[in-house]
Amino acid sequence: MKKYKNPKRTEWAEILARPTQSFDAIEPIVAEVFKEVSQNGDKAIKAFTKKFDGVELSHFTVSQTEMAAADASVSKELKAAIQIAKSNIESFHRAQKTTEVVLETMPGVKCWQEKRPIQKVGLYIPGGTAPLFSTILMLAIPAKLAGCEEIVLCSPPDENGNLDATIVYTAQLCGVTRIFKIGGIQAIAGMTYGTDTIPKVYKLFGPGNQYVTVAKQYATKLGVAIDMPAGPSELLVVADETANAAFVASDLLSQAEHGVDSQVVLVSTSAPFMEQVEIEIERQIQELPRKDIAKKAIENSRLIYVEDDKTALELINAYGPEHYIVCVENEDFYIDNTMNAGSVFIGNYTPESAGDYASGTNHTLPTNGYAKQYSGVNLDSFMKSMTFQKISKEGIQNIGRSVELMAEAEGLQAHKNAVTLRLKELKN
Structure with a gap:
């Protein structure tokens, strides 16, 4: 040191x-993989899996047979330890649930905020030298608590084309809906675009190496959100x-x-x-x-x-x-x-x-100095806040003139008219 x-x-x-390569140095490689996956889907993912992981796969999806074998091969002692962790993580993340916020900002003007789950999320679980099954607990548990409908998991296969049994077991335990034997940039690209096999998701989660981190950032250019830049x-x-x-x-x-x-x-x-x-x-x-x-x-x-x-x-x-x-x-x-x-x-x-x-607590956290502006993963990471409002006849009369004046000051006549027409109708 x-x-x-x-x-x-x-x-x-x-x-x-930090001892990391710059985004600029890695992005050309990421861009090439994304381009190939967008054009050739599963075929490209198979090719990159062979190139980067040295594994030739006939299929990506973890089968029911593989799931049963994984369940049988994980020891009772480890299962008990995972269950204790699951219980604690569920308790802490369940406690993060909040009630809706409801307020009448003025007579007749009711506003409220509710949280709704992100419907489709993708979880990236590092494998390689250390298959991080604990990250599944950190991501799938809050996703399930939030009510996400589709929870897709990708993790790199070993040299024999398999996933670590504990990864498969934990994914099943935590409610993951689809498990794929795909890693690296190609996994992020697959979940970003969607292929014949892999569903397209709305938000990506999970840590990874520098290439995965840049791939996640690249995905944001294509309309997919990410948890944070986690390297x-x-x-x-x-x-x-x-x-x-x-x-x-x-x-x-x-x-x-x-x-x-x-x-x-x-x-x-x-x-x-x-x-x-x-x-x-x-x-x-x-x-x-x-x-x-x-x-x-x-x-x-x-x-x-x-x-x-x-x-x-x-x-x-x-x-x-x-x-x-x-x-x-x-x-x-x-x-x-x-x-x-x-x-x-x-x-x-x-x-x-x-x-x-x-x-x-959650171990999926911002690295590389991003703790200055990002939070770690939590229950809200898998949800989005939606606001609602309902205005009564009394309410539009109370707020209407203010809206008219502000719209007119900004030169937006149609905005003003949307209020004026209502006010006129109420006077008749």
């Missing part, structure tokens, strides 16, 4: 830069001498093992503590099955010492971490004044892993 001591503010942007995983820990160095190191490594393009950052007001964490990282990383991945991610990562809490907080808000762990004596100062973070984990006994799996 690269170490910095009291870096100048002018250096912050460079120090905190490689990242974690920032702020810790002082009151924290446990072994715990902090384990948290940093838990994100580093996601992928070689992940990034972890430690910000500390204690130089000796930072050294302890570095030693712990070197010790713990040797024991990890995914240590080669973690080591490469650690190369992209930072240990930053600053002299005081105020400077640390300013640096954290400038970074806008996806995951953010607070292990300091003055935790209220950080919690109350952090403006930019996807999800916050507080105290020595709140590992980020808990939120990744089972505490109840």
Whole structure:
């Protein structure tokens, strides 16, 4: 990990830069895949699956036979663990439901707001070196609670052309309506355009690598909404001498093992503590099955010492971490004044892993600094707010003259006439 001591503010942007390629560098590849899928549908998706994943598929859809086999192969212990996570996630997201807002803004003018589900949503579930079945819980559960009619899931196949059994089992458990063995750019393109096999969706959800992230952004040009720009995983820990160095190191490594393009950052007001964490990282990383991945991610990562809490907080808000762990004596100062973070984990006994799996909060979060303007996935992500109004005879008489004057001032005579005609009719 690269170490910095009291870096100048002018250096912050460079120090905190993410290890990602730019949109411009990846977009030409994405554009070519989208073009081929738009023109050749399933045929193009098969070709790109063979090219990018090294798998030749005769069909994409996970069959009932495959679903039954997946259910049988997942252990009872893991099923029980998934059920606990499902229960907690359902409880937390169900609590986010709100009632309709109804108000009579003036006598005879009634306005209200209701939330309606997005009818068709697409879920992208990363596979590859780590099949993230936990992401299905985070996406399918709120989609189901919201009332989405069609929940389509795409995930990349393994070298044998299959999906991980736990992905298939969890998808069934959470109410996914269609499951496809497709990954990468071609999966996003398929759900964007729709093919003979894959339904077109209205909104795309789920994390992925840089190519998936750019593909999702590209899809927004074609009338499909996305949850957020979610790329490689990242974690920032702020810790002082009151924290446990072994715990902090384990948290940093838990994100580093996601992928070689992940990034972890430690910000500390204690130089000796930072050294302890570095030693712990070197010790713990040797024991990890995914240590080669973690080591490469650690190369992209930072240990930053600053002299005081105020400077640390300013640096954290400038970074806008996806995951953010607070292990300091003055935790209220950080919690109350952090403006930019996807999800916050507080105290020595709140590992980020808990939120990744089972505490109840959602782990689909904004990365790459987008926590400055995006929220993580929640129940409302799968819904849209619709407003309604009903105006009575009394109401149009009360509000009508104001509308006439404003429409006339903007030079929109037809707008004015729509009110004037009604007012005249009421006078007769």
